[in-house]
Amino acid sequence: MSRMLTDGKDLLGIRELSRAHIELILETANSFKEVSGREIKKVPALRGRTVVNLFLEPSTRTRTSFELAAKRLSADVINFSASTSSIVKGESLKDTAATLEAMNADLAIIRHSAAGAAHFLSRVSRLGVINAGDGSHEHPTQALLDLYTIKEKLGRTDGLKIAIVGDIAHSRVARSNILGMTKMGAAVTVVGPPTLIPAEVEGMGCHVSYSLDDVLPEVDVVYLLRLQLERQSESLLPSLREYAGRYGLSARRVGLMNPEALIMHPGPMNRGVEIASEVADMPQAVITEQVANGVAVRMAVLYLLLGGGANG
Amino acid sequence: MGFKVRAKILSADDMDRALTRIAHEVIEKNKGAAALAVIGLRSRGHHLADRLQTKIAAIEPLAQPVGSLDVTFYRDDIGKKLRPEAFQTDIPFDVTDRDIILVDDVLYTGRTVRAALDAIMDFGRPASIQLAVMIDRGHRELPIRADYVGKNIPTAGKEDVKVRLIEIDEVDEVVVGEPDAD
Numbered sequence: 001m002s003r004m005l006t007d008g009k010d011l012l013g014i015r016e017l018s019r020a021h022i023e024l025i026l027e028t029a030n031s032f033k034e035v036s037g038r039e040i041k042k043v044p045a046l047r048g049r050t051v052v053n054l055f056l057e058p059s060t061r062t063r064t065s066f067e068l069a070a071k072r073l074s075a076d077v078i079n080f081s082a083s084t085s086s087i088v089k090g091e092s093l094k095d096t097a098a099t100l101e102a103m104n105a106d107l108a109i110i111r112h113s114a115a116g117a118a119h120f121l122s123r124v125s126r127l128g129v130i131n132a133g134d135g136s137h138e139h140p141t142q143a144l145l146d147l148y149t150i151k152e153k154l155g156r157t158d159g160l161k162i163a164i165v166g167d168i169a170h171s172r173v174a175r176s177n178i179l180g181m182t183k184m185g186a187a188v189t190v191v192g193p194p195t196l197i198p199a200e201v202e203g204m205g206c207h208v209s210y211s212l213d214d215v216l217p218e219v220d221v222v223y224l225l226r227l228q229l230e231r232q233s234e235s236l237l238p239s240l241r242e243y244a245g246r247y248g249l250s251a252r253r254v255g256l257m258n259p260e261a262l263i264m265h266p267g268p269m270n271r272g273v274e275i276a277s278e279v280a281d282m283p284q285a286v287i288t289e290q291v292a293n294g295v296a297v298r299m300a301v302l303y304l305l306l307g308g309g310a311n312g
Numbered sequence: 313m314g315f316k317v318r319a320k321i322l323s324a325d326d327m328d329r330a331l332t333r334i335a336h337e338v339i340e341k342n343k344g345a346a347a348l349a350v351i352g353l354r355s356r357g358h359h360l361a362d363r364l365q366t367k368i369a370a371i372e373p374l375a376q377p378v379g380s381l382d383v384t385f386y387r388d389d390i391g392k393k394l395r396p397e398a399f400q401t402d403i404p405f406d407v408t409d410r411d412i413i414l415v416d417d418v419l420y421t422g423r424t425v426r427a428a429l430d431a432i433m434d435f436g437r438p439a440s441i442q443l444a445v446m447i448d449r450g451h452r453e454l455p456i457r458a459d460y461v462g463k464n465i466p467t468a469g470k471e472d473v474k475v476r477l478i479e480i481d482e483v484d485e486v487v488v489g490e491p492d493a494d
Contacts, residue, residue, distance in 0.1 A: 030400060031401070034400050034401050040434040040435070045385035
């Protein structure tokens with residue numbers, strides 16, 4: 001059972017959310033999207049609350065997006081990054097949490113290279129916790145903003161066919177999105193080289209294909225993952241050029257797709273690898289809309305966790 | 313939790329007449345309708361705002377923009393009460409230098425209006441904000457009053473007033489009653 005909206009403390013993963021939870025978040029995000037278009041892009045909803053950005057792995061866009069979301073809700077934001085904090089002096093995550101608690105922070109947004117770090121933080125501290133990416137486990141707010149963007153552009157999620165392309169095995173974005181999209185009634189096919197698709201992935205309710213050309217004509221959304229270039233040194237890929245040739249979304253491949261279908265990417269893009277540069281700038285590519293929606297969705301999550309009070 | 317109706321205070325015709333009177337009062341007080349804009353509070357005030365705007369436009373045929381405002385994120389009871397459902401705000405015009413007629417169904421503690429005043433100020437600097445309500449039921453907790461009132465209904469603390477609108481409740485009426493615990 002999810003803790004979200006029951007004790008209103010944490011967002012640890014999409015796995016913990018029901019479809020009703022996801023729908024509530026997406027509807028609330030709708031209200032916040034309008035706030036970002038105002039002259040004064042700020043509402044007082046979380047005045048007096050303190051949110052800590054605990055980013056122990058490099059990230060610019062997710063951290064900035066959360067910071068902006070918290071500030072637009074009038075919360076106070078403290079940024080804590082690995083290189084400038086006492087983490088480098090060997091302080092444990094548990095002690096860091098105790099320190100933040102002693103300073104009366106209300107919620108921590110954590111990015112960590114270890115899977116389960118957010119769950120651990122939630123267990124050892126009173127702070128509310130939002131998982132902003134833990135190892136190759138989950139990245140729930142990314143999946144939520146992707147669902148929001150799909151619903152905004154296509155009007156629904158039920159019955160859609162979605163291909164997630166790339167390094168499925170190492171991607172928390174893929175995992176959260178497979179869980180979220182299937183919960184919202186979409187049919188997901190993961191596409192990539194066999195070395196980058198985990199053996200048990202069908203257990204998450206998706207199909208597997210090794211051929212992008214076969215899948216493209218049928219899909220409503222093609223979701224490209226960032227190829228983590230550091231994986232190349234693990235000999236999982238013959239070469240970047242071969243990957244781009246087989247699994248990169250080129251202009252020719254876009255021609256195979258339904259012209260209404262969306263092209264999505266969580267960023268940052270490797271232009272010329274998983275996505276051809278001219279494809280990234282096509283009107284079907286909603287990559288900058290994903291970024292804009294990210295702020296509204298994160299505002300909704302912060303508001304639902306911190307603005308909630310005692311409801312069940 | 314249900315609601316036990318004790319008396320019907322206003323019929324559909326009564327409500328319509330009250331809105332017609334308010335429309336005339338608004339025009340009289342503002343010496344015309346040139347700089348007016350109507351903003352209704354979600355969700356019932358928003359429908360009343362549409363109706364009031366139509367009536368004002370019928371008397372003074374100058375287009376007055378109408379908007380709707382959700383004050384959820386400006387409330388002072390966030391974290392204390394049930395999390396209220398948030399609706400979308402839609403103010404498709406610049407409020408600066410306009411005379412804003414803020415419309416709600418029931419004026420009670422005044423806290424919603426306080427939140428609405430803050431919210432409107434975030435959109436610009438109106439020339440004035442005036443408050444129109446269908447029902448004033450008393451029990452104010454803040455120094456706020458209505459400029460235009462459909463009907464004053466002094467209520468006891470336990471009583472509740474419901475304004476029902478065709479658009480939401482399939483009937484136009486105002487009833488007074490008590491929460492029914494079944």
